Amino acid sequence: MIPLVAVGHGSRDPRSAATVSELLGVVRALDPGLDVRAAFLDLSAPRLVDVLGAVSGDGHREAVVVPLLLGSAFHARVDVPNAISEAVSRYPRLSVRIAEVLGPDPRLESAALRRLAAAGVRLDDPSVGVVLAGAGSSHAPANALVSAVARRWAGGARWAGAVEAFAAAADPTVPAAISALRAAGARRIAVASWFLAPGLLPDRVAEQARAAAGDVVVAQPLGADIDVAELVLHRYQAALSCRVAARSA
Known part of the structure; x- marks a missing residue:
């Protein structure tokens, strides 16, 4: 084989x-x-x-x-x-x-949603705003894929909102995304991971999220x-x- x-x-x-x-x-x-x-x-x-x-x-x-x-x-x-x-x-x-x-593939989205659920986030919780955080790239189409996932989530869940954010090289940043969700009425913030594995950038995302919203829930990377x-x-x-x-x- x-x-x-x-x-x-x-x-x-x-x-x-x-x-x-x-x-x-x-x-x-x-x-x-x-x-x-x-x-x-x-x-x-x-x-x-x-x-x-x-x-x-x-x-x-x-x-x-x-x-x-x-x-x-x-x-x-x-x-x-x-x-x-x-x-x-x-x-x-x-x-x-x-x-x-x-x-892109729907299976990645399913894995990311499972990680959110494991962190205690429900699809039917209107108090929650979700940040979908990815690495970020100077190649705009790569960022657009993350944005498209966030838009689908915003339309398919009962959250206060779902927006993309990037750890580097692209906007919005994690703090900016959290501010946008707060303005949209989110009382709680959760961060979904568009990373395969732990490392420097996922840690940066978590640190920025906790600095911007102290009680934020941060989901694990997609992993195994x-x-x-x-x-x-x-x-x-x-x-x-x-x-x-x-x-x-």
């Missing part, structure tokens, strides 16, 4: 790599026969180039790389292809296909959620289907 190499961004925070490991454990449980390997772009080990080298060294001639990224920003558009190009130049007998990033694991497998299988279709054409 063609290996699935799941590549995360990487972080100096050890919780990030641990969360990726937990998520891939769920993926393996869903498909026990699949060769699933973890890799990272930066700051964590093993690096993607090294993992693809190990795949080649084990005798495989093909691999599918699934980016554990929630949107198609710089890391997806530049870092992942560059790392794969480097690997293929080192290991020319290895053919590598890149799957789509995880977002069953929907996220199923989505990883779906991206892998879709990449394989494209490969088969291309060979059949």
Whole structure:
């Protein structure tokens, strides 16, 4: 079977790599026969180039790389292809296909809502305003995906409101989003996470939220959620289907 190499961004925070490991454990449980390997772009080990080298060294001639990224920003558009190009130049007998990033997909939204529910937030509580907090990017379409999720939530729940916010590189900031929700009548604030794993930016979001609203509820990152694991497998299988279709054409 063609290996699935799941590549995360990487972080100096050890919780990030641990969360990726937990998520891939769920993926393996869903498909026990699949060769699933973890890799990272930066700051964590093993690096993607090294993992693809190990795949080649084990005798495989093909691999599918699934980016554990929630949107198609710089890391997806530049870092992942560059790392794969480097690997293929080192290991020319290895053919590598890149799957789509995880977002957008309704399964991510389901996972984020479950994290909110686990933090004690109900969909039918009109006193609550929800901030959907993501990393932020200079690539506007990546931010627009988060904004679209917040708009759907605002229309589908009975909350006082739901708005997007970003930890860096984009507006609104978390404090600005909280101010907007307060102005809309929210008496309580909850922050939903549009992050896969803990790390510097999720911690920044939590700190900013608590500084702006002392009793704020902050949900955990998506992590090893069953929907996220199923989505990883779906991206892998879709990449394989494209490969088969291309060979059949």
